[in-house]
Amino acid sequence: MTVVGSNGAALHSAGKNHRAILGYLLIHSSSVVAMSKLLDKIWSGAPPRTARKMVHNAISEIRRSFGSDNNEPDFIITQSPGYRLCVDPESVDLYAFRRLVREANELVVSGDLPSASARFRAGLDLWDGDALSDLVEAGFRWPELGAIENERLAAYEAFFAAELRRGRHHQVATELDGVLAKWPSRERLGSQYMLALYRSGRQVEALEFYRGVRRRLNEQLGIAPGIKLERLHELILQHDPRLDIDPAVSMPVNGLPLF
Template structure:
């Protein structure tokens, strides 16, 4: 037998024609079976079953007898031929009952196993297997869980929890699909989910990304405006930081929002200039007010090695801050004897900075032209 809870309660016989459903009896029997299936392969106490069947302490004096009759009739339904080797069994186990059924025969258990597999793949970065597994899990849903019993007045906390967990699984599926570049495929489902659940920020952010990738930037920003209005007016809260950062990324057209395959197919773009150890720019015509930082090495030794007059005074004897007053041009500053950074028998084509000494050339006379 195949048991389906993700939608109206259905039990399909394994020996009959495809699609043939088993008659489960009245409302009470179907409710008992549904609650035992929600706790499949676990012992459910009698008190739990009584609370599920009669809420708000409205159980009659014969409630236990009614429950026992429902269990007895269900055993007759589950034992109908043909009997499979590992068919379902409804057993009495203190302090209540146990419905033993293979996990693959219950759509809820199959769904939960696929979700575990998909989330493990998503956490490992295997987005395509995660998308497939999570999509297969969601495909098992045929509507709201146990929708027929809900219409008859059943209201169990387990059903609400299942519905909320389904929304989380849908968001995981959307995340995997967006990581695979399938934004157009999930866009209709994202729009439907956000319209039904306007306070779910994660889904709203995923919709903003999908719309942006489809070239609908204005609509993506409008989604942020709607979710912000819903949060502020409904709860007095601002959207979280992630949603605010996503809004700014859309406004600035951040490349990280592009389709992952397109980004991965080209080299990473440098959004900020890279500082490289290149040469310093040429000195300005007028010296700056602040003294220039000293260079690590003074390139004056080559000039001393080729000096025709035989003078070998090293250049590192120069004072680190030669111009005493930066506002005065270098040509008008007189250097004490023996401390001039440039030998008097040489001519310079630029100011006396260490970087331009290599352009000095020998000339006759004792002066040094600084222009």
């Protein structure tokens, strides 16, 4: 987690709990976070007797670090039953990312795929590692962090779907190779990778990828790939013409989009 002052310099909050308090308020920016919720999230449901005082002291130190000492306005407001972080949404990468993805999805609906891809790319480029990775490394396991990661993955999937509809399968295959190295179990990404390989004339690699997924799922979980991946595998074997580029559709399988 990095906080940047108005002069462009990075500001630092010392201490794991200080960063966790700031991070949790940041995730819920513009909403009041109850003191009880902070205690639960920072100490995993088992706060020490002095936890409330520790939070009060941490908030004061964060205000001093990011406030008057750096000519910044007080951005943490005390508001019953806790605190509220007041920041411009565009100054927080997470909220800028969400806006860009929302705009991109609207452009997909309107049929402007090049502009949609550009918005998706701008949003995804805001990421520099995982969300609040320093807190994850410090042992915090908040459900909100998993939800944010799913937002990022959904944006990747929507971006690659738009790119495939634009006929940019070579670029998709190259980029997905790296993305799948980080998230190998995301099945829709796997389907998009197989389709991109197939459209790039790399059918053998697409089938090898499928066999690898099938083998890994069987060995690790004792299950088979999902229906969309299975169906795509069959269509590739058949050289089905419906796999050819059609920017108007994402070919449905049992009522669900294939990619």
